[in-house]
Amino acid sequence: MVRIKHRYLLINILYPSKAPNFSTKDDIPDVIQFRAPTPDNFETGVLLRMIKEGVNELYGDYGLGMIAGSLKIIYLSAPTSTAIIRVSRDHYRLVWTALTMATRLPKPVDLPCVIQVVRTSGTIRKAEEEAIRRAKASIVRSKQSAQTNGSVGIDILRDFNLVGRYHQPSPAPNIRDGPTNHDSSESEVQID
């Protein structure tokens, strides 16, 4: 039997202008601001609608018809602003360009954003692994920049439960030795 081949796009949503949750504090490191969590009302339906509108705008009915059958949101995590999108392999570039041309999340969220496709893969597993790897790396970097910027950054991480969720505090946490610390967090980051 011939199976339909897919591409899995792993995307990150970045907030280059002032992120929604940071309005009060100005001196947050840029690394954390750009990768701010998306508001909770951002759901799979919203993302799906955004992609379809984008493809319709760029490619019209033809493009929409080509991707509509295979398009599916496999995974969406608002706190980490990450998603995995499935498309048929022949037409994944249509979806990709639509994501590149997008400048705003649609209505219920309504925020200016930049969507970055960080990985395209033929299997879900590889996309998942990449998502986990990136989440870890961004935590390490956030902590490093938090340390250089003083205590403010750490507070922010705690605000968003990043410290609690991804990192079990050890008796003497040495943030500089990131990689060794974060082995423990492997089990905490999960993708369903």
Place this chain on the structure above:
Amino acid sequence: MYYDLNLLWSPKALELQRNISFLAELGYNVIALNHIQSGKLPADISCPIPATLPFPLPPNVQILRRSTLVVTDTSQNHRIKDFNDASSGYDILAIRPTDEKSFQQACWSLDCDLISLDLTLRYPFHFKHKVLLDAVNRGVRIELCYGPGITSMDKTARKQLIENATAIIRATRGRGIVISSEATSALQCRAPTDIVNLATVWGLGQERGVEALTREARSVVVAAQFKRTSYRGVVDVIYGGEKPIKEKVDKKEKGKQKRKAAEITVDTEANSELEKPLSKTQLKKQAHLARMKAKAEAEALEIETTQNADADVNMAGQETPEI
């Protein structure tokens, strides 16, 4: 190493810092701050962008300074020579032609590094393969800017961007193309891989797309730098690293010698004596020689005196017969 050769410069430090750090976050390593100049040029064309920016840069990011000249009148003197001089403060010079005549002039004769068309406008002429290829063969690259097309509110801008970009890609056969953002805000910037995908959809191959962000862009930077620092674009002095430490020590000694020549000559004499400590036999030999010499001298003196005496006698003897 990904290059974005066109981030519009603004004097607002906070905004600029945000844009630069966002580009760095997306994965760009070399960012050129662009200063667009149009109309009549002021007398002093020195770069308004400071050499060192007033905020800390993200690690692994290099900042270049670029000027874009909008060329409308081909008969006007644009003082391109001044822009190509290192003292102007600019690292890259781009030309933005507005009509066919200035476009041809930019491709054929103007001494610039980049030709950057405003792709959101409609051009009433075709981009000819020959004209563009002349520019590419001359070492001038063609720049495609995606930024204004992405965020503009009217859809014609995006349509024009796609039309112009595909036309240029088709005319150049994908050779000598550089893609950059021309972003005024971070919202217009996109990650390198996204741009490569966009270029692929526009008809540039994937490899060419990657090259447009890496190799071609680098060649622009290197050629521009070479033009500014080298002697007539032929010979350049480059930094070859520190000299070995051994030579440094030699230098120091040389310096001392020059300053205290008299002292050092004395020293060297003393050193030469010290260098050859005499053995006992040698001392004895020298003493013996000295003694022999003294003896010989004494004998010579004696002989002389006797000879003188004899001479006196002879003289006396010789004199006598005459008288």
